[in-house]
Amino acid sequence: MKRKILTAGPAVAMTVVSMVLTLAVVVMWLGESMPRAVALVVGLGLDGGWLATLAYERRLAAQGDHSRPVTVVGWVFGLAATGVLVGHALTVDGSAGAWLAVAWLPLAAKALWLVHGLWERTALTPDALEEIRKIQQTARNEAAVARAQLRAEAGTEETRLEAVTAAGARVARAQSKAAERLSGAWSTLEATRQGDGTARALTCVTERVTPGVTGVTDTRWELPVWGPLEPVAALETAPTLTDTDLEWIVTNIIDTEGQKGRSVSYREVATLFRAAGHSAGETRLRAAWRRATGNATT
Structure with a gap:
């Protein structure tokens, strides 16, 4: 009023x-x-x-x-x-x-x-004005929190970039030093290879390192090639044998040795099995031997 x-x-x-x-x-x-x-x-x-x-x-x-x-x-x-x-x-x-x-x-x-x-x-009534004030204050609080979060994230990102940059600089310096040492060692090795005394010394204590060269002074010590490596083809993985296949191979080994008049044990069967180029786990191979011989003992 x-x-x-x-x-x-x-x-x-x-x-x-x-x-x-x-x-x-x-x-x-x-x-x-x-x-x-x-x-x-x-x-x-x-x-x-x-x-x-x-x-x-x-x-x-x-x-x-x-x-x-x-x-x-x-x-x-x-x-x-x-x-x-x-x-x-x-x-x-x-x-x-x-x-x-x-x-x-x-x-x-x-x-x-x-x-x-x-x-x-x-x-507006005082209650409405108070509600508007609360809403505005809440909006200001959220905006302040968002700004603080953005500043914190920016600071974290800046710190991370500085750390990555410093680590990269250290790696670059280490690589530069390693390359410098490798270059010096390679130069020393090349100078040694070019010397006449080196060829004479190598010829005296080893076979001639350069085939087809008869003169001592013409003998050269060839350096290994420093360059890209040829990729080696991956080994083919042998197919996994089933339990039936294992039992058949073990039975075949036992029968073959029995025809020779020999009674083979499990250790001998396992040795012959792997010598034939087969591969299997110890547990599965022992179980196949038990089934083939009817022996339930370990």
Whole structure:
């Protein structure tokens, strides 16, 4: 309520000033041609009509309603008061400008009440304002958290890039040093190979390293080729033997050795099995030997 009074204060003050000014002008202007009591009644009637329409407008506004005829009547009273002030200013000698300067007050009062009505239609309750404040604060908090997270991620990424760059630089320096040492060793080896004393020494203690060369001075110690390696073809994987295949191979080994008059044990069967180029797990091979011999003991 206090806040509502504060917002309506300018309109109330302007209305009071314009009413007092209108009443004084009516009494001064009409008092010369009629009794002052009659002029006072005319001024009070003008102000009273204005107040009545204004009060009715405010009552409708409080109910959330609006009446165009009442609004038109209120503006008619405001224009009438302004007309009285303008007419009085035009008939006064010597101070017409001063009276014209205050002739706009009734219209200004009506305009202030119009603005106050618009403010009331868009005004929010304290609960709504508090809810809006909470929403805005939540949005600010989320934005601050998002900015902090982005800054942290940027710092982490920068640290990671610095670490990767430093590691790359260390690897490059190590490779450079290794290449330098390898180049020095290779140069030393090449210089040694080109020397006559090296060829003579190698010829004295080893076979000639260069086939087809008969002269000692022509014998050369060829360096190994430093270059790309030829890929070696992958070994073919032997197919996995089934239990039936294992049993058949073990039976065949036992029968073959039996024809020679030999009785073979499991260890001998396993040795002959692998010597034949077969492969199998120890557990599966032992189980095949048991099935082939009917021996259930380990």
